[in-house]
Amino acid sequence: MMAEGSAMAEEIDPQSAREAVAWLTQLMSEEANGEDKDGWQRWLAASPENVRAWQHISRFSSQFSQLNGEAAHRSLSTVANPQRRRLLRCAAGVGLIGAVGAGVLPWRSWQADYRTAIGEQQRVTLSDGTDLLLNTQTAVNVSLPQLSLLQGEMLVASPRNGMPLQLSLPQGRVQSHNSRFSLRLHDDYSELAVYHGQLSVMPLDGQRTTLNAGYGGRLNLSGFHEVGRVSGEPGWQQGMLYADNMRLDDFLAELARYRRGVIRCGQQVAGLRLSGAFPLADTDRIIASLPGTLPVQVSSLSKYFISIS
Template sequence: MSRDVARAAAQWLALLESGAATERDHAALQHWRDSHPQHEQTWQKAQTLRQRFSDLPQALAMASLDRPQPGRRAVLKHALGIAALVPTAWLVSRQLPIEVWRADLHTATGERKRLPLADGGSLQLNTATAVDVDLAQRRITLVDGELALNVPGAAAMSVHTRYGELRVSQADVCVRQLAAGCRVSVLKGSVHVRDLNGQMTTLQAGQQAPLTASGLAAWVPFDVLQLGWREGVLTAQNQPLGDFLRELERYRPGVLRWDSRLEGLRVTGSFRLDDTDRILSLLASTLGFEVQARTRYWVTLS
């Protein structure tokens, strides 16, 4: 929650700094600040940070009045752009765990990676994921995000999370970090799960369960289509549009907002994650809403 709030505050700050904010944007910002105490607290931190960096742009602006050559204007514009981005980037980075920055492997928002393993298996990283890998110990640590691990042989690999450990051999498993735990989905074979209390449980193919600080909860069957990201596809079967957009947000940098009246519309189809702008265009033409793009990173659906 804190990271999402920090990103939102940074994006609001960037919009205000751009000079393109309308009265409607200001009203939306006020609504966001009023909707949760943490929003207002984070916004005040952003404002304090904004003031802390305000001296540099002013000094550069004064210098440009004495030397109005076109070349210096271009340099000034570039410098002002950097100065405006500094507090935004710093604000977001302060909310990210240091482990994310130190992790062995990363994916950016919207990026996915597949890494072959020596035994013929594979490790896949979904969007905005960070992992540590110790192949000598056959150990993977999920720091943040979502991974899929295929281990075809009998030699087990372990997946460590903040909420417990998985032992994977002759199995396929997906693990997704959530706000207060992990979601473990077994696609093939069986996976042994040890929670923080040392309790061991086995999940079989087709089973999914949340792993939290309290242990592994009861499993439920899951639809393998929800793991289509491994093939670069996001699939929906009569899914509420709001739920679909919240999933799509994970693959888009910047801000995606939509009118609450769109929440209940229904989506069916398979969409390539390589072009999320096209996904929005297809949905708009099918469901009859408008896509308003202030920039590539600030999109509103109405």
């Protein structure tokens, strides 16, 4: 496995990282034209953070070296179509938007035992009977009785019989036996919720805590913090995004996990609230429906760049 060099581990601005992936996706598509390439050059020149993000994604494949900041006038349109499509699948498959923003090195997720692409879910039954449901942009390594969640979110059902399941997270680990729970990695903490049974939560500081069914909490570098009751299992397992008086900017950030590209939310509308159940199978339709329920406008540079104002 490749060593984790300090240059690759440098923190990249999350917004620049998302925009870099969106530009890469657009330039590799069959729809890319001269205006797209000009826009990419303007974006690259607008901020040193943009250059850093582009150089980071360029390292992901040797084919990207022709697109670094020093040679910004060239694009992936020079790569033959079959290779361009292969590289696009590769970038999408590792969920690079989330990986860079969360500080997870892309190749670790790409080489994981199980992983999902943007908008994909995958169910896995392990040899000991543990059932995993991986959500969008998720990567997990398996070495029973231990799992390591590298990126994303998953629902876990550990079996009644067998050894206790050990699950490693960036901020500590959890242990379960005959329980059903969900885990999600955020930038600086892990979110836990238990629906059946209980979890033993062991932060890096060594203070073991028990989290019972019906409750959720957050695990960060300072320890574990219970946040109260959970209303039910996550809606994404039924392909739904549920919003209950949710801020628009938070809603769009959640929606962005399930689609390629960038969704920008203007500050003047970020605090608007909405509620409802939204089917994740058609994120374009969700975005198009927003002006019918909120005083907002939707505009787009391309299908990869959506702006809500």
